[in-house]
């Protein structure tokens with residue numbers, strides 16, 4: 001299979017797309033990013049990473065960081081985490097408040113904002129915010145094999161200024177007894193981890209730990225056991241794209257995690273890790289063109305955990 005030709009083809013199709021969605025502007029610093037950017041990187045479990053388009057430009061990974069933070073929190077406290085965070089799709093927006101009150105401060109899953117804020121609390125317990133952040137940043141650097149991965153301070157400052165909704169979620173959980181550390185310190189960790197910047201190449205390389213766990217190519221990496229990788233993948237499948245997770249599973253059929261910076265990381269277990277990026281979002285806060293790119297990719301490669309996608313017959317189009 002010529003992955004380079006497939007990636008090039010996806011980039012040229014995306015270049016001609018006129019409906020590119022809208023950049024996230026509730027975090028003002030993200031509103032400056034150029035809508036015309038598009039990149040894709042495919043990291044097979046063995047061999048060279050294939051890239052096309054703007055695959056080496058770092059972007060704000062935002063909620064994709066929730067995956068790395070969750071990986072570390074599970075290492076820290078194991079399955080006890082599930083007493084404080086659920087494992088069900090939320091069916092609501094990632095920053096919804098209403099469900100949290102109905103469910104007494106226990107977030108539905110670790111990939112919506114309140115769930116990730118609990119995860120930040122777990123990472124912070126017993127240490128300083130910069131130590132907890134170093135843990136997440138260090139994991140991103142180690143997995144991507146690139147020490148240049150950094151926190152974009154402007155994005156972190158921008159979200160700290162405008163993050164009142166997240167403050168509301170965190171204060172409510174504190175009132176319900178589901179946060180142990182002070183709200184400001186928990187959010188300091190959360191806002192900064194969301195502001196980690198990575199390129200598609202770095203992100204796809206990092207995602208290999210989830211597609212290679214238990215495979216010979218997984219080698220000695222002890223980031224996750226094969227069992228935990230399977231569970232993280234299943235959470236990505238059911239909750240990784242918020243309220244659009246069902247639609248993504250229906251159309252594309254691989255575990256994935258999105259962020260409002262416009263990135264999507266997708267895992268094809270045992271095969272490859274893929275990152276796509278275009279900053280324009282759809283109404284659910286997922287990148288419009290990154291999702292299209294994944295659809296093109298699984299159609300061209302047959303990669304889907306539910307079996308190959310067959311190109312539609314002419315009569316059906």
Ligand SMILES: NC(=O)CC[C@H](N)C(=O)O
Pocket residue numbers: 061062063064094095113159166194258259260261285
């Ligand atoms: N969906 C996202 O990427 C949301 C992350 C963003 N930092 C927020 O808290 O709103």
